Structures are given as C-alpha cells and as structure tokens.
Amino acid sequence: MRYNRTQLNTNAMRLRLILIVLFSLAIGSVMAQSKNKKKGNANAVKQKNKQGPNSFEPFSTKEFNEGQENIKRKKSQKGKKSPSLNQTFDAKVEEFEKRLIANAKKYKKMERAMKKPQYSDPSYFGHKRKPKIRKVGKRKFCKECGIVH
Numbered sequence: 001m002r003y004n005r006t007q008l009n010t011n012a013m014r015l016r017l018i019l020i021v022l023f024s025l026a027i028g029s030v031m032a033q034s035k036n037k038k039k040g041n042a043n044a045v046k047q048k049n050k051q052g053p054n055s056f057e058p059f060s061t062k063e064f065n066e067g068q069e070n071i072k073r074k075k076s077q078k079g080k081k082s083p084s085l086n087q088t089f090d091a092k093v094e095e096f097e098k099r100l101i102a103n104a105k106k107y108k109k110m111e112r113a114m115k116k117p118q119y120s121d122p123s124y125f126g127h128k129r130k131p132k133i134r135k136v137g138k139r140k141f142c143k144e145c146g147i148v149h
Helices: 005-051 062-066 085-114
Strands: none
16 A cells, blocks of 8 residues: 555654654653652651751741740840941951061072972982982982982
C-alpha cells in the first residue's frame, strides 16, 4: 500500500498532537506531586522554627518570639552617646596610618634579609649555606636545588 504526501503529513501531525497531549499530562502529574511535597516541607520548617533560630535559619518566627516577650531589657543610660561620624572617621585614619608605618617597617626588614648572601649570591643555588664543591667522583645529586655538586 502506497501513501501519498498529504496522507503522510496528516499522520505525522496526528502523531505530534498525541505526543504533545501525553507530554502535557505527564508534566501535570509531576507538578501535582511536587505541590504535595512543598506542603510537607512547610510543616517541617514550622516545626524546626519552634526550636528557635539557628545558623541555617537565623531569623526567628513569631512562635519563638512569643516566649521572649516577658524578658526585661536593660535601658540605655542617658549619659552614653555613640561616637560622632567625625570621631569614627578620625579613628579609621589613625588605624590606616599605623598600618602604613607597620608595613614600611616590615618591608625594610625583608629588604635587609634579602641582602644576605643566601639570597643575593648566585653560587648558593637557593641553599641556606653555600654547597660544598666535591671531587668529580664523589659528587651527589642535591634534592634541594636539583643540581649535582
């Protein structure tokens, strides 16, 4: 039996339509199942929040705060005032200047250390002390610098 083009096109269209309907039904059932899971998760979260805030959920809920309403809070003293913006800015500037001085001192110390022959003399090959130059038959492979000397 031979089919002409129009019959093949209509058969293909019917097949596509059937696949689309089946696919949408499958998605609908999956979505319905996921809604049920979300409701279960919401109940679990409520039970966890009754225990109080923790590192995973730092914000407390009403249920947890209801028990803490009776706790008395200390009143702030009238004489204490927070430092003004200029005072905090001045403190930050002083800290910055101290860090600059400390860093300059550290870099000078490092520069003095680099003048030692261990770092400045190329014959040291990265050793702390200058390696011995042995006779040709007694030379050893150095694990530190990878040279035979």
